[in-house]
Structures are given as structure tokens and as C-alpha cells.
Amino acid sequence: MRYISTRGQAPALGFSDAVATGLAPDGGLFLPEQLPDLSGLLPRFESLAYPELCFEFLKVFATDLPADTLRDLVLRSYTRFDHPDIAPLRALGPGTHVLELFHGPTLAFKDFALQLLGNLYAHQCRVRNETINVLGATSGDTGAAAIHGLLGQPGTAIFILYPDGRVSPLQERQMTCTGAENVFALAVDGTFDDAQAALKELFGDQDFRTRHRLSAVNSINLARILAQCVYYLHAWLRLPAPERGNVEFVVPTGNFGNVLAGWMLQKMGVPIRSFRVATNQNDILYRLFTTGEYRIGEVHPSLAPSMDIQVASNFERFIHFAVGRDPTRVRSVMETFRRTGRYVFEGFDRDTFTASRTTDAEIPGIIQRVYRDYGYVCDPHTACAFKEVGVGPAEPGRVQIVLATASPAKFPETIQAAIGLEPTAPSLESLKSKPIVKHRLRADPAAIREFIEQHGVSPGV
Numbered sequence: 001m002r003y004i005s006t007r008g009q010a011p012a013l014g015f016s017d018a019v020a021t022g023l024a025p026d027g028g029l030f031l032p033e034q035l036p037d038l039s040g041l042l043p044r045f046e047s048l049a050y051p052e053l054c055f056e057f058l059k060v061f062a063t064d065l066p067a068d069t070l071r072d073l074v075l076r077s078y079t080r081f082d083h084p085d086i087a088p089l090r091a092l093g094p095g096t097h098v099l100e101l102f103h104g105p106t107l108a109f110k111d112f113a114l115q116l117l118g119n120l121y122a123h124q125c126r127v128r129n130e131t132i133n134v135l136g137a138t139s140g141d142t143g144a145a146a147i148h149g150l151l152g153q154p155g156t157a158i159f160i161l162y163p164d165g166r167v168s169p170l171q172e173r174q175m176t177c178t179g180a181e182n183v184f185a186l187a188v189d190g191t192f193d194d195a196q197a198a199l200k201e202l203f204g205d206q207d208f209r210t211r212h213r214l215s216a217v218n219s220i221n222l223a224r225i226l227a228q229c230v231y232y233l234h235a236w237l238r239l240p241a242p243e244r245g246n247v248e249f250v251v252p253t254g255n256f257g258n259v260l261a262g263w264m265l266q267k268m269g270v271p272i273r274s275f276r277v278a279t280n281q282n283d284i285l286y287r288l289f290t291t292g293e294y295r296i297g298e299v300h301p302s303l304a305p306s307m308d309i310q311v312a313s314n315f316e317r318f319i320h321f322a323v324g325r326d327p328t329r330v331r332s333v334m335e336t337f338r339r340t341g342r343y344v345f346e347g348f349d350r351d352t353f354t355a356s357r358t359t360d361a362e363i364p365g366i367i368q369r370v371y372r373d374y375g376y377v378c379d380p381h382t383a384c385a386f387k388e389v390g391v392g393p394a395e396p397g398r399v400q401i402v403l404a405t406a407s408p409a410k411f412p413e414t415i416q417a418a419i420g421l422e423p424t425a426p427s428l429e430s431l432k433s434k435p436i437v438k439h440r441l442r443a444d445p446a447a448i449r450e451f452i453e454q455h456g457v458s459p460g461v
Ligand SMILES: *Cc1c(COP(=O)(O)O)cnc(C)c1O
Pocket: 108, 109, 110, 141, 142, 219, 252, 253, 254, 255, 256, 257, 258, 259, 306, 307, 381, 405, 406
């Protein structure tokens, strides 16, 4: 299978090259040239355990990797989850389920993709006898998940910039207490945006980038989207057959990567009824799905920080399909959006998507209600998804699956304030006794460049 850019001005690549490249050279995002029809495979998928299902699914896409290699990489990617089902589906009440995506090493759903991506990168280094320096800026979850995907992987080093004092103490511990020699947590003075701007400048230096084989951590890698399709499929297969066609997934959403994966699975012939896009107070996608207008706004930091985004970077993949897979039209939409900060869509699929928006003022009340009604403790991101679940009369026959994207133990202050309990997790507790190793740097491209020159991996080392 080949992968093309949404903007149509880059050569098509095989799976491994598309994964290694990340962002296509024309600025677009990679997508399969044609979406496969999976409906014929569903009976075979039926009773597979999560890792085997993931392998069988990815086999359709990673056609340039030998099957036994792929199987080995996939199985290894799900060994560090602390629940035997990997992504357990729990029934809360009639027609209401929660899909727990926080049993990976950093207790948030990003582990599903980044454990796999770490193994894919390391494999590539091995077979091509190369090294890779992975670089990213984070406001919390992504950096931690990327670090735990790469820690200890031979041939790789990872540098994660985060705003000093502005990520939660637990998130900081997840990044700084790994004890791994190839992990560099860089606490920069400044905001997340300052860190991001410094990185952007470094990535713009083609010579530096090639010399150190720099690769970016971001939410647009093709492998991330494909890995995320699998938990939708796994959950769908866990429902009794008569319910499957009536399922609505309710998805806490920021960059649109998570919900996009579910939607692509539907387009591949898995009969899912609908998706509910749940934003926090940073509501660009809520406004889009209720008015048709995609308009950039300001970011207001919230209690659900991993959804504090201004522009949903994965949305371009959705646009590509919404304009009939015509790259000329994608370029024109993106250009209009870049120039004016807005774009008005006409006539897209309103049956498939609905949306909700949750303000910070509402989050504690939702956590309380979910705890009272179901005895279930949800984190602030998942609370946004619960906003309209279990309130008002149930629609007959409908089944809702709420995606729980982070463990409540990652946000103890918010949970404590809402319901008076402090959730904990063993992996977080054990971090508290480990030394923090971080490097303080100015949010300045020259300082970061020097650091990478000193600490990066290079071939033969
Ligand atoms: C990243 C993240 C999200 C948002 O996911 P997108 O793919 O950006 O929509 C939601 N919840 C948590 C806990 C996250 O870490």
C-alpha cells in the first residue's frame, strides 16, 4: 500500500518511509492512496486479543514490512499496559460504556500510538544502520508518551522541551524520572509557544536537520492515526452483534487525531453509527460542527490541558476527504485558512458528527455526576465527553461509548476538589521517590542546537 500527501505535491511513499518522514515535504499529511475495505476481514478479527488484532489490522497497511517483523513490533508495543484487555470496555449502565485508554505506561491514550511509533523508529534504525534524534515540544501528555515510547531504544535519543513550571508535577516526573540515558527533558524558560517557535526554527535549518537526523514528535504521524483505529475496532467487536450498528463514540478532542482514527475506520467498512466530538472551552471544533465555520480562536488554558489547542492539526486529513480527495481543493482550503483564519464548509456529513463543548466551570459538576450515577471516577478530559451522556431521556437502541483518554490519577487536584477523593496509580506513586533529571535551557534555538550537538546520537556511537 502507498501513502499520498493530502496536498498532492509530494511523491507517494511506502508505509515505513511515510512513518519516518512524518510531515510530507509539500506540507501535507500522509493518507493511504485508497482506503481498504475491511468488512470482509471482520469475521476473522472477531475474537482476537488486542495485540493480535492490532497486528492483523496493521498488516493491511504496513505492506513493506515482513509479517513476522511487524507482529513482533506490535506485540512488543502492548506489553507495558497494566490491564489484560489493553483497552478495557466497561459497561456503566444500559447503553452506556466507557473505553479506558489509559492503561499504558504514561496513563493517557497517546501511549497506544507512541509505544508503537517508538518500536517502528528503533526497527528502522536497526535495519538501516542509522540513528535518529527525536525532538518535540510538549505541554504535557505527548512529551511523556513519546519519551516512554523511545526510552532505552538503541540508536535513538529523544529531546523534549517543556515550559518550566507550567506542566503538572506528575507530568514533569513522567518525563524527568525515567533514568534512561537517551532521554533529555529540557525545561525551557518561557511558554509552550516559545518552545514551539524555537523548535520550528531548528527544523527550518535543513543542514542541521539532516546532519543529526532529526525527527519531530507530533500528532500528525501516519502511524499514530492507524494505531488509534485499533481500539475503536476492538471496542466495536466487544459489543453484542445486534448493538454494533447503533454505536456512537464520544471522544474528548483537541487535535482531532483520536476521533479522525475512528471515522477512518468507519470509512473502511466498519459500521459505526456516529461520533460525538467533545471539546473543552477551546472550542474550534465544536463551532465547526455546529455552524460549518472553522475559525481560529485564542487558547485559554483549561482543566483539560491536553485539549487546549487553537488549530486542530489533523483536521487537514478530514478536509481531504470532505473535498472529495482533491488535493487542489485541499491546498485552496488550507491557503484560505492560513490567510484569513477562517473557512466555511458547506454540506458535510452532519449525520456522522455531532459536537459538545464543556467549560471549566462545568467540569467539576460532571465529575461529580458521573461518580454519583455510575460510581465511576473520570479525569477532566473524559468529563468533557460525559457532558451529555446519561442526561435526559436515552435514545432507544443507541449505544454510547465514551473514550476515557487519561487516568484520573494524572489530575489528582481536580478530582479531589470535585469529589473529595484523591485517585492514585502505582506507576505515578513510584515516580515520587526517583530523582528528577532535567536540563534548564533558554527557549532559544542556539542553546537547543548546542545541546543537541553535545548529546545527540550519531552513527557508530
Ligand atoms: C492528547 C489528548 C487528547 C486530545 O486528543 P487529540 O487526538 O488531540 O484530539 C484528549 N485527552 C487527553 C488526555 C490527551 O492526552
